[in-house]
Amino acid sequence: MVEGVDFRLDWRAFDFRTLGRRLMAINLSDLAAMGAEPRHALISLCLRPRLPVASITALYRGIREQARRHGFTVAGGDLSRIDGPLVLSATLVGEIREGRPMTRSGARPGWWLAVTGNLGNAAAGLELLQNGQRATTTLERRLIRAQLDPVARVRAGKILRASGIRVAGDISDGLASEVIRIAQASDVQAVIIEAGFPFDSAMQSEYGNRKARLLALRSEDYELICAAPLRRIKAASARLRSETGIRLNTIGFIRRGRGVLRVTVGGKIFEMRSAGYEHFR
Amino acid sequence: MVEGVDFRLDWRAFDFRTLGRRLMAINLSDLAAMGAEPRHALISLCLRPRLPVASITALYRGIREQARRHGFTVAGGDLSRIDGPLVLSATLVGEIREGRPMTRSGARPGWWLAVTGNLGNAAAGLELLQNGQRATTTLERRLIRAQLDPVARVRAGKILRASGIRVAGDISDGLASEVIRIAQASDVQAVIIEAGFPFDSAMQSEYGNRKARLLALRSEDYELICAAPLRRIKAASARLRSETGIRLNTIGFIRRGRGVLRVTVGGKIFEMRSAGYEHFR
Numbered sequence: 051m052v053e054g055v056d057f058r059l060d061w062r063a064f065d066f067r068t069l070g071r072r073l074m075a076i077n078l079s080d081l082a083a084m085g086a087e088p089r090h091a092l093i094s095l096c097l098r099p100r101l102p103v104a105s106i107t108a109l110y111r112g113i114r115e116q117a118r119r120h121g122f123t124v125a126g127g128d129l130s131r132i133d134g135p136l137v138l139s140a141t142l143v144g145e146i147r148e149g150r151p152m153t154r155s156g157a158r159p160g161w162w163l164a165v166t167g168n169l170g171n172a173a174a175g176l177e178l179l180q181n182g183q184r185a186t187t188t189l190e191r192r193l194i195r196a197q198l199d200p201v202a203r204v205r206a207g208k209i210l211r212a213s214g215i216r217v218a219g220d221i222s223d224g225l226a227s228e229v230i231r232i233a234q235a236s237d238v239q240a241v242i243i244e245a246g247f248p249f250d251s252a253m254q255s256e257y258g259n260r261k262a263r264l265l266a267l268r269s270e271d272y273e274l275i276c277a278a279p280l281r282r283i284k285a286a287s288a289r290l291r292s293e294t295g296i297r298l299n300t301i302g303f304i305r306r307g308r309g310v311l312r313v314t315v316g317g318k319i320f321e322m323r324s325a326g327y328e329h330f331r
Numbered sequence: 332m333v334e335g336v337d338f339r340l341d342w343r344a345f346d347f348r349t350l351g352r353r354l355m356a357i358n359l360s361d362l363a364a365m366g367a368e369p370r371h372a373l374i375s376l377c378l379r380p381r382l383p384v385a386s387i388t389a390l391y392r393g394i395r396e397q398a399r400r401h402g403f404t405v406a407g408g409d410l411s412r413i414d415g416p417l418v419l420s421a422t423l424v425g426e427i428r429e430g431r432p433m434t435r436s437g438a439r440p441g442w443w444l445a446v447t448g449n450l451g452n453a454a455a456g457l458e459l460l461q462n463g464q465r466a467t468t469t470l471e472r473r474l475i476r477a478q479l480d481p482v483a484r485v486r487a488g489k490i491l492r493a494s495g496i497r498v499a500g501d502i503s504d505g506l507a508s509e510v511i512r513i514a515q516a517s518d519v520q521a522v523i524i525e526a527g528f529p530f531d532s533a534m535q536s537e538y539g540n541r542k543a544r545l546l547a548l549r550s551e552d553y554e555l556i557c558a559a560p561l562r563r564i565k566a567a568s569a570r571l572r573s574e575t576g577i578r579l580n581t582i583g584f585i586r587r588g589r590g591v592l593r594v595t596v597g598g599k600i601f602e603m604r605s606a607g608y609e610h611f612r
Binding site for chain 1: 333335336337373375377409414415416422424
């Protein structure tokens with residue numbers, strides 16, 4: 051995470067402890083998408099000499115919170131001076147005791163695509179942050195938290211894998227870019243059906259259906275997407291709901307071909323291009 | 332590695348391919364100090380949008396050279412935009428199939444300290460670089476290479492461990508700081524005897540004994556230091572020399588107490604403090 055690109059110290063809701071949690075959430079979400087258990091973290095920081103030590107103590111408090119919650123240790127790392135933006139880098143090593151990690155490849159025509167949780171909350175939170183608004187309602191706090199302090203779906207990932215799902219990814223870089231990667235890695239076409247998007251009901255009624263869908267398309271939600279035959283999706287969905295309360299919603303399907311199509315609620319079909327964050331545009 | 336702190340694009344001898352090799356050498360040296368075999372690398376880069384792609388191709392060529400040489404794969408990583416200095420971060424995961432890694436703790440009074448190879452070459456090379464000199468002699472090229480393009484002692488580390496040595500470290504952050512760490516981790520005192528410092532003979536005759544010792548004290552040589560009973564040092568030394576041609580020289584000993592003492596050639600004794608690179612001084 052690079053200061054000025056991935057976070058800003060002048061955001062109203064910014065604090066280093068939350069940043070520490072988010073640094074780990076990024077990596078936790080990648081492990082979650084493989085169905086792996088986090089084990090050891092390496093933290094490398096590039097810091098300005100004048101940064102208060104209290105900021106780093108707070109950062110590590112956030113990292114430690116994630117370590118406790120998810121049962122990994124901070125095993126090492128590195129520390130450098132930088133005369134420029136802060137750079138925080140984490141490597142998280144995970145373990146799969148039996149079987150294989152879920153990957154992006156292997157999705158087959160006839161399979162369905164499903165996502166955990168809700169779409170669009172992180173993008174709504176980012177809008178609030180960029181407008182400099184202070185969160186006043188429960189909903190606003192939840193939306194800002196989805197952007198600044200996301201919870202990685204580590205347990206959900208393990209349950210998906212244990213339910214026999216083999217193809218998955220995480221959509222924290224955006225739904226479109228992850229579906230494009232799955233379609234490419236599997237050499238198939240993916241079709242996304244907007245009408246199936248799952249929303250936080252308070253967000254949906256606050257923003258309306260149309261805006262909620264727009265937010266979902268550019269959001270960086272810490273949710274998982276998976277592809278599997280329908281019976282597996284259903285089995286995983288039932289298990290996920292009973293063990294964690296998290297929903298798994300079907301949002302599209304796989305067919306022969308290439309690329310990703312998006313079917314709007316009005317029935318129009320568009321070629322979907324990456325709407326996630328692209329660093330070098 | 333942070334631009335402007337760990338490297339400068341305006342160094343006469345700078346190129347990205349060598350930088351890629353050095354990025355990996357830093358990590359390889361840490362694994363070497365544990366006696367581990369490198370397996371998988373993760374590379375995270377923060378790049379300015381206007382940096383030529385050819386620079387990154389060259390960087391990866393250097394990384395790949397190390398991967399081939401030491402038998403590891405580049406398994407992943409991350410890419411970020413930065414509006415500031417380049418930041419290159421690598422994580423290298425290694426493996427030890429049997430037994431335990433060498434560590435800094437466990438050195439006992441009565442043991443001896445020994446280093447692989449020669450001391451001081453990297454500091455001599457850094458001086459040449461900082462003076463903006465172009466290397467004209469074989470020696471000068473060797474010295475600059477010791478600073479810019481060091482070779483990690485991966486095979487030597489494995490041989491030390493296989494010879495039954497349990498305590499080791501790498502001195503690429505400076506001899507003093509590593510000996511201090513070993514003394515602290517082992518709760519003992521270490522005594523360094525300058526008269527025992529091993530030098531590149533051409534460097535020694537070019538710079539003289541006195542200057543060579545000064546260079547050795549502040550050098551960041553990619554060599555290993557180990558502590559063990561004398562018979563183990565001797566056994567490791569014989570095996571190291573016969574299998575790799577690398578020498579292992581005794582440069583001090585361990586006794587009860589704390590801290591690190593340095594015995595000069597004149598017989599004076601100084602408390603040794605970290606003379607290695609300190610990022611936040």
